[in-house]
Amino acid sequence: MSKAQIADEIPVEEGRGTAAPQAITRPDAGKRAWGLGVLVLLLFAAVVVSVGVGAVSISPAELWAIVVRKFGWTSTIPFRDEQEVIFWFIRLPRICLGMLVGAGLAVAGALLQGLFRNPLADPMLIGISSGAMLAAVLAIVFNISLGVLGGYLASYTLAFFAFAGSCLTTIIVYRISKADGEFKISTMLLVGIAINAFVMAMTGLITSMANDQQLRDLTFWNLGSLGGATWINVLTLLPFVLVTVLYATKLSKALNLLALGENQALHLGINISRLKKGCIVLATLAVGACVAMAGNIGFVALIVPHIIRKSFGPDHRIVLPGAAVGGAAILTFADAIARTLVAPSELPLGVITALMGAPVFIYILLNEHKRRI
Numbered sequence: 001m002s003k004a005q006i007a008d009e010i011p012v013e014e015g016r017g018t019a020a021p022q023a024i025t026r027p028d029a030g031k032r033a034w035g036l037g038v039l040v041l042l043l044f045a046a047v048v049v050s051v052g053v054g055a056v057s058i059s060p061a062e063l064w065a066i067v068v069r070k071f072g073w074t075s076t077i078p079f080r081d082e083q084e085v086i087f088w089f090i091r092l093p094r095i096c097l098g099m100l101v102g103a104g105l106a107v108a109g110a111l112l113q114g115l116f117r118n119p120l121a122d123p124m125l126i127g128i129s130s131g132a133m134l135a136a137v138l139a140i141v142f143n144i145s146l147g148v149l150g151g152y153l154a155s156y157t158l159a160f161f162a163f164a165g166s167c168l169t170t171i172i173v174y175r176i177s178k179a180d181g182e183f184k185i186s187t188m189l190l191v192g193i194a195i196n197a198f199v200m201a202m203t204g205l206i207t208s209m210a211n212d213q214q215l216r217d218l219t220f221w222n223l224g225s226l227g228g229a230t231w232i233n234v235l236t237l238l239p240f241v242l243v244t245v246l247y248a249t250k251l252s253k254a255l256n257l258l259a260l261g262e263n264q265a266l267h268l269g270i271n272i273s274r275l276k277k278g279c280i281v282l283a284t285l286a287v288g289a290c291v292a293m294a295g296n297i298g299f300v301a302l303i304v305p306h307i308i309r310k311s312f313g314p315d316h317r318i319v320l321p322g323a324a325v326g327g328a329a330i331l332t333f334a335d336a337i338a339r340t341l342v343a344p345s346e347l348p349l350g351v352i353t354a355l356m357g358a359p360v361f362i363y364i365l366l367n368e369h370k371r372r373i
Contacts, residue, residue: 035312039322043099043329050095050336051087055343058083058091094229097237098335099328101226101294102304104241104286106327107248109301110308110319114255115279116185119309122302123287126192126280127169130199132291133222135165137203140217141210158221159236159292166288169199174280183276185262223348224297226335233293240289244282245324251278252316259314297350299357300327306364330356 052058058066058079065077066084105123112121123129138144139161146157173195177188207218254275257265266272287301308322334352341347 031312032315032318035318036321036325039308039325039329043325043332046329046332046336047095047099050098050332051091053336053340054086054091056083056086058087063087093231093234094226094335095332096234097229097293098226098331100234100237100241101290101297102300102327102329102331103324104237104244104290104327105297105300105331106304106323107241107245107320108283108286108290110305110316110323111248111251111255111279111283112301113305114251114258114316114319115276116189117259119306120302123283124196124298126173126188127196127199128166128284128287129291129296130196130203131169132162132166132288133296134169134199134203134206135161136221137206137210137218138165140214140221141206162292163288166291167284169195170280170284183273185276220348221295223350224295224353225338225346225349226294227339227346237289237293240285244286245321247278248282248320249317251275252320255279255316295348295350297331297353299350299353299361300331303357303361304330306361310364 048060048063051063052060061077062079062083065075065079066087068075069084070088108123108128109121112123112125113119115121116125136158139157144157144161146160173188173192174183176191176195177183207215210218254265254270257268257270258272258275260268262272290297304327305319305323308319308326312318312322331349331353334356335349338347338349338352341352
């Protein structure tokens with residue numbers, strides 16, 4: 001019997017962490033398609049709502065007319081030129097960036113939760129987000145710029161440092177976690193907590209040196225925002241998220257078998273070392289790039305995979321693509337709230353995701369507790 005057949009046939013248990021183990025009830029192809037179809041409809045609804053709300057409203061009918069005109073077709077529905085400009089050059093790039101960030105963060109969270117076999121795992125645990133934050137703080141407080149390498153690079157200084165910081169922190173955690181050439185997940189978790197505490201302490205120390213303007217910049221960046229999104233930002237982030245999502249789905253069956261335990265998965269033919277490296281590299285790429293482009297947005301990586309798992313089951317063949325679509329939908333909707341709730345001002349996106357995610361997560365945990373009693 002092949003590994004694929006084993007992954008389809010064998011009953012698997014989910015993590016040993018804070019959540020109670022549960023058997024993976026694998027949905028058939030029809031149920032997976034139905035689940036992803038529902039998520040795609042939610043994403044479409046979030047996009048339509050996000051396009052429509054704002055200082056200049058755009059109705060679904062006007063949106064349709066604007067889109068068909070772009071492709072050379074005609075429509076009897078009237079719309080204003082300013083609506084067309086706002087849609088193509090302001091709202092659509094922002095929505096696309098939000099979808100990419102939401103998908104990248106959610107898939108990274110699903111990968112780490114599958115790797116740690118714990119639904120409470122988060123990129124912050126191994127220092128990915130905190131490393132990006134420390135590097136961004138250094139760039140802001142010490143006025144470091146890439147402008148000396150080329151004027152057009154100056155605007156990407158913060159993104160470059162955030163991405164480099166997340167990668168460097170993850171490499172440090174990974175190297176320290178290796179003992180006798182063997183990489184252990186439990187050791188990585190402990191090392192990640194220690195490095196994360198150190199990085200946060202350094203961030204606080206450097207932040208204390210900032211002036212008032214730098215503190216405002218740091219606060220807003222640390223809470224995340226999609227303001228100022230451009231098509232260049234979208235195209236820059238696209239390959240990182242696309243690679244993560246595509247390769248993550250190829251790891252779904254291996255992650256299902258890993259839920260049995262490392263020894264069992266090894267006996268079933270899974271290359272555990274390669275799987276661990278793959279999950280960590282993909283999560284680092286996605287989170288580092290997303291944090292670099294949009295700041296530190298919390299709860300998406302934690303709560304979205306958990307919701308998908310509760311709604312459609314813990315099979316990673318639906319959790320991973322479902323997390324991508326669900327993360328894109330939730331962040332698109334959250335951004336619509338962030339930029340309209342206190343208009344003309346804008347709330348930090350991380351505040352909205354925390355306000356949305358924390359109550360949902362507490363509700364899930366309370367239901368889980370009641371189920372176990």
